[in-house]
Amino acid sequence: MSTHSLTKAALRAEGLPRRRAVNRLMELLAWLAAALAVAILGIVVWSVARRGAGALNLDLLTKTPVQFSLVPVKQGLANAFAGSLVIVALATAMALPVGILVAVYLMEFARPALRTAVSLTLDVLNGVPAIVIGIFVYGLLVLGHGQSGYAGSFALACIMLPLVARSTMEVLALVPSSLREASLALGVPRWRTTLSIVLPQTIGGIVTGTVLAVARVAGETAPLLFVSSLVGTQVSWDPHHALQTVPVAIFELAESPDPADHTRAWAAALVLLIFILFASLGARWLATRSARRMSTAR
Amino acid sequence: MSSTDLTGDATRRPFTGRRVRFGDVSLQAVAGAAAAAATLLVFLIAYKVVRGAQPAIVRYGIHFVTRVAWDPVKNVYGAGSFLFGTAVTSLVALAIAAPLAIGIALFLTELAPRRLRAPVTALVETLAAIPSVVIGLWGILVLGPILRDHVEPALHGALGFIPLFGAPSTTGSSIFTAVVVLTIMILPIVASISRELFLGVPRDLKEGALALGTTRWEMVRGVVFPYARGGIAAALILGLGRAVGEAIAVTQVIGGGVGIHWNLFATGDTLASKIAASYQGAQSNIQLSSLVYLGLILLVFSLVMNASAQVIVRRTARRHGAPRGAAG
Amino acid sequence: MKRTLALAAAVFATAAAAGTATAPAAHTGTSLVGAGSTFVAPLVAQWTPAVASAYGYELQYSPIGSGGGINAVTGRTVDFGASDAPLSPDQFTACKGCAQIPWALSATSVIYNLNGVKNLLHMDGPTLAKIFAGQISSWDDAAIKKLNPGVSLPSQKIAVVHRSDNSGTTFNFTDYLSSASPAWKSATGTGVAVNWPAGTGAKGSSGVAAAVGQTPGGIGYVDVAYAKANHLKFLAMKNRSGKFTTPGLRGILAAATSDQKPDGTNALSIVNPPKKYPLAYPISTYTYVIVPLQSSKAADLKKFLFWAVTKGQAFGPRLLFQPIPKSVLVVAEKTIKQIHS
Numbered sequence: 001m002s003t004h005s006l007t008k009a010a011l012r013a014e015g016l017p018r019r020r021a022v023n024r025l026m027e028l029l030a031w032l033a034a035a036l037a038v039a040i041l042g043i044v045v046w047s048v049a050r051r052g053a054g055a056l057n058l059d060l061l062t063k064t065p066v067q068f069s070l071v072p073v074k075q076g077l078a079n080a081f082a083g084s085l086v087i088v089a090l091a092t093a094m095a096l097p098v099g100i101l102v103a104v105y106l107m108e109f110a111r112p113a114l115r116t117a118v119s120l121t122l123d124v125l126n127g128v129p130a131i132v133i134g135i136f137v138y139g140l141l142v143l144g145h146g147q148s149g150y151a152g153s154f155a156l157a158c159i160m161l162p163l164v165a166r167s168t169m170e171v172l173a174l175v176p177s178s179l180r181e182a183s184l185a186l187g188v189p190r191w192r193t194t195l196s197i198v199l200p201q202t203i204g205g206i207v208t209g210t211v212l213a214v215a216r217v218a219g220e221t222a223p224l225l226f227v228s229s230l231v232g233t234q235v236s237w238d239p240h241h242a243l244q245t246v247p248v249a250i251f252e253l254a255e256s257p258d259p260a261d262h263t264r265a266w267a268a269a270l271v272l273l274i275f276i277l278f279a280s281l282g283a284r285w286l287a288t289r290s291a292r293r294m295s296t297a298r
Numbered sequence: 299m300s301s302t303d304l305t306g307d308a309t310r311r312p313f314t315g316r317r318v319r320f321g322d323v324s325l326q327a328v329a330g331a332a333a334a335a336a337t338l339l340v341f342l343i344a345y346k347v348v349r350g351a352q353p354a355i356v357r358y359g360i361h362f363v364t365r366v367a368w369d370p371v372k373n374v375y376g377a378g379s380f381l382f383g384t385a386v387t388s389l390v391a392l393a394i395a396a397p398l399a400i401g402i403a404l405f406l407t408e409l410a411p412r413r414l415r416a417p418v419t420a421l422v423e424t425l426a427a428i429p430s431v432v433i434g435l436w437g438i439l440v441l442g443p444i445l446r447d448h449v450e451p452a453l454h455g456a457l458g459f460i461p462l463f464g465a466p467s468t469t470g471s472s473i474f475t476a477v478v479v480l481t482i483m484i485l486p487i488v489a490s491i492s493r494e495l496f497l498g499v500p501r502d503l504k505e506g507a508l509a510l511g512t513t514r515w516e517m518v519r520g521v522v523f524p525y526a527r528g529g530i531a532a533a534l535i536l537g538l539g540r541a542v543g544e545a546i547a548v549t550q551v552i553g554g555g556v557g558i559h560w561n562l563f564a565t566g567d568t569l570a571s572k573i574a575a576s577y578q579g580a581q582s583n584i585q586l587s588s589l590v591y592l593g594l595i596l597l598v599f600s601l602v603m604n605a606s607a608q609v610i611v612r613r614t615a616r617r618h619g620a621p622r623g624a625a626g
Numbered sequence: 627m628k629r630t631l632a633l634a635a636a637v638f639a640t641a642a643a644a645g646t647a648t649a650p651a652a653h654t655g656t657s658l659v660g661a662g663s664t665f666v667a668p669l670v671a672q673w674t675p676a677v678a679s680a681y682g683y684e685l686q687y688s689p690i691g692s693g694g695g696i697n698a699v700t701g702r703t704v705d706f707g708a709s710d711a712p713l714s715p716d717q718f719t720a721c722k723g724c725a726q727i728p729w730a731l732s733a734t735s736v737i738y739n740l741n742g743v744k745n746l747l748h749m750d751g752p753t754l755a756k757i758f759a760g761q762i763s764s765w766d767d768a769a770i771k772k773l774n775p776g777v778s779l780p781s782q783k784i785a786v787v788h789r790s791d792n793s794g795t796t797f798n799f800t801d802y803l804s805s806a807s808p809a810w811k812s813a814t815g816t817g818v819a820v821n822w823p824a825g826t827g828a829k830g831s832s833g834v835a836a837a838v839g840q841t842p843g844g845i846g847y848v849d850v851a852y853a854k855a856n857h858l859k860f861l862a863m864k865n866r867s868g869k870f871t872t873p874g875l876r877g878i879l880a881a882a883t884s885d886q887k888p889d890g891t892n893a894l895s896i897v898n899p900p901k902k903y904p905l906a907y908p909i910s911t912y913t914y915v916i917v918p919l920q921s922s923k924a925a926d927l928k929k930f931l932f933w934a935v936t937k938g939q940a941f942g943p944r945l946l947f948q949p950i951p952k953s954v955l956v957v958a959e960k961t962i963k964q965i966h967s
């Protein structure tokens with residue numbers, strides 16, 4: 001329906017009852033679509049909660065898995081939780097400073113053309129499928145050397161980097177230029193201005209971006225399958241060796257035919273989900289709060 | 299040029315006669331090194347993937363892309379079966395998710411009562427945050443059995459004359475299950491991007507149409523959709539890219555079959571899911587290299603889709619005149 | 627409020643860390659990383675705590691299948707690989723200076739699920755080959771009836787289950803079928819993965835065990851340790867001397883006596899032993915550890931492997947692994963001595 005005929009029909013109120021009916025139908029469909037989305041989320045979260053809650057006990061966090069036993073034995077996923085903590089923490093330590101520095105360079109030093117070009121590559125990096133990152137890190141760090149927690153962290157850091165950089169760039173753009181100009185006018189050196197005046201304004205946004213990136217990679221499985229999956233059953237905090245992680249543990253347990261394994265998988269999924277939801281919603285709440293503060297400060 | 303650019307230019311020029319501050323230079327150098335490293339990373343990834351695929355490229359050439367075979371015994375490999383799987387699963391999932399996502403976005407921007415908007419938006423974005431391994435777990439243990447025992451036999455019974463709805467799967471793992479899982483995963487992405495687009499439609503355009511007496515739906519069709527057309531295309535491409543790259547949830551529910559079947563209830567594999575399934579157990583160098591070749595094809599796909607989405611976004615931004623920062 | 631959130635996060639993290647820290651502490655000694663055969667995984671699982679208390683080594687073993695194990699050690703992403711299928715000349719070349727050492731001895735059992743039918747149903751090689759080729763599709767087929775006079779067999783459809791991943795158990799099983807049935811040898815052959823003419827695939831021994839357990843009329847093959855752990859029924863196989871034998875320690879030992887001399891690459895073939903071993907179970911096999919002869923962890927690897935082929939064998943019988951015979955042990959130790967840094 002062209003704009004012209006639309007206007008004509010509207011002005012003449014032609015066929016109003018039919019048009020109203022079509023409108024009603026579309027509104028109904030939109031409501032249904034939204035209800036469906038909410039329902040899907042509810043179903044998935046409810047499935048995980050119902051099956052996982054029953055199996056959620058201290059054993060999950062304190063006992064290690066048992067690879068083969070002639071009799072049923074109490075087991076848990078302590079090695080996976082420890083490994084995930086180590087690998088995600090290391091990944092954040094790798095990605096956060098680099099991401100902030102990239103954003104600082106692009107927003108404070110780079111010419112607009114360079115800024116566009118580099119942020120384009122950051123977007124490309126963001127679009128690389130996680131499994132290809134796994135192949136990349138396998139070829140770079142694992143082949144010939146063995147798997148390690150460091151390789152796992154590096155892979156996750158590659159995924160986190162564009163997220164951290166982009167969110168830091170967005171917050172840096174929000175800092176009013178008057179602030180920078182005032183500081184420079186007072187004789188504060190460029191680097192001091194950036195580090196002590198501009199960056200502190202962006203802490204809230206950086207934290208939000210980092211928390212969201214952590215929530216994203218805490219559940220990332222594909223790259224870790226290649227670089228940190230040949231693991232033992234003991235709890236280890238040493239990233240020089242391959243460490244078990246929660247998402248890889250869930251992946252392996254899901255494939256097993258043993259219902260006891262499935263129960264542990266649900267429980268681990270529940271813990272993972274709680275952590276991720278907690279982090280995402282918390283970050284979002286933080287973001288709205290600091291955005292509100294920013295806008296009132298201007 | 300924004301004011302930041304002006305200030306930037308002014309302060310980048312060192313004061314005449316004064317030596318350049320060591321601190322300024324070091325910060326610029328360190329930050330610049332980080333930016334260079336980030337840029338190089340992308341090229342390094344491409345290089346490593348090509349290198350890993352090289353033995354297979356040398357041995358099978360470009361015919362690998364269309365060959366439908368995966369025989370570890372005779373060492374004959376090809377991507378054809380998995381390209382088909384990727385195409386079917388991603389396109390069907392997009393076809394189902396797109397109208398749903400746009401409906402959700404319209405609901406959130408036009409129809410929802412004020413109080414519902416924030417919570418439902420948060421809920422939709424939370425759906426995006428669920429890790430793929432958890433959706434895969436739910437797919438194997440909950441969705442699969444339901445589809446196998448109720449939905450697939452029903453569809454086969456009602457529509458079995460169409461080759462798409464052939465014999466139901468035996469385990470619940472099938473292309474159909476993978477399609478459902480992918481739909482759930484790309485729904486929130488397309489919905490949130492569409493929602494942001496619809497929010498950006500100028501109010502006076504919308505109110506003008508309504509003032510002329512159009513119904514809400516006609517206003518959406520006549521004003522919102524044409525205005526947001528480019529953005530929606532980009533959102534669809536990004537959703538497609540997500541579906542194409544998804545390895546974990548798909549490999550958990552797709553059943554791992556080779557070959558081109560028209561039956562949606564048969565098992566299959568996509569490029570990404572085949573890599574995830576076979577990488578660990580790969581037994582020869584050439585098999586490993588063929589898997590990396592699959593990864594290379596996947597990488598090329600993602601790059602092309604990413605680039606197209608970017609081009610559309612920038613062209614749309616220019617058309618609408620809004621200054622788009624580097625954040626995109 | 628931000629402080630509350632931060633506090634909550636800190637509490638959560640501390641709880642998680644405390645919880646995992648109270649778990650059995652990690653051994654601060656060397657870790658030896660291995661991957662491969664699921665066949666030997668039950669035995670390695672018994673070795674792990676023993677080796678830890680004896681030497682302080684932490685064994686990290688991942689049962690990803692024989693094929694994966696060979697590939698992993700070839701790419702030096704692990705310290706040792708494990709495979710039930712001996713390496714081919716091409717694989718030796720690709721591995722660049724690896725040795726294979728027989729370190730355990732057991733058998734593949736053929737499991738089946740038939741309600742109301744006794745355990746240890748009789749079967750022979752040619753009939754089994756026809757079943758797995760899809761040529762015999764019902765349990766009350768004449769050929770099966772002939773082997774089991776007096777047993778009432780239901781007219782249940784046979785549901786064949788095989789391994790979907792690269793498996794040394796598959797290699798052992800298909801090696802036996804090829805030896806017992808020339809038709810199978812020419813049509814399908816031997817391998818860690820073959821083009822199965824019939825049946826559905828399941829991943830891992832546990833996958834096959836589960837699939838057979840859940841499918842009435844199911845038949846599949848798993849290492850006997852899994853059959854025992856899951857209380858599955860298995861077939862008594864007719865060996866070349868005409869006797870029906872089971873995958874117990876006696877049958878495995880008798881099969882092992884049929885080949886006591888490892889060849890140039892330390893491989894042994896004890897599948898379908900000749901007539902003069904009446905007690906032999908015909909689907910027995912050695913399983914090998916694949917090690918690079920030059921390794922940064924040479925000293926630890928040697929200590930571990932020496933322990934495995936001597937003291938470690940004592941853990942075997944409970945899981946139906948027969949301790950390796952003296953003649954093979956001598957060859958194994960000689961090869962282990964060659965590992966250097």
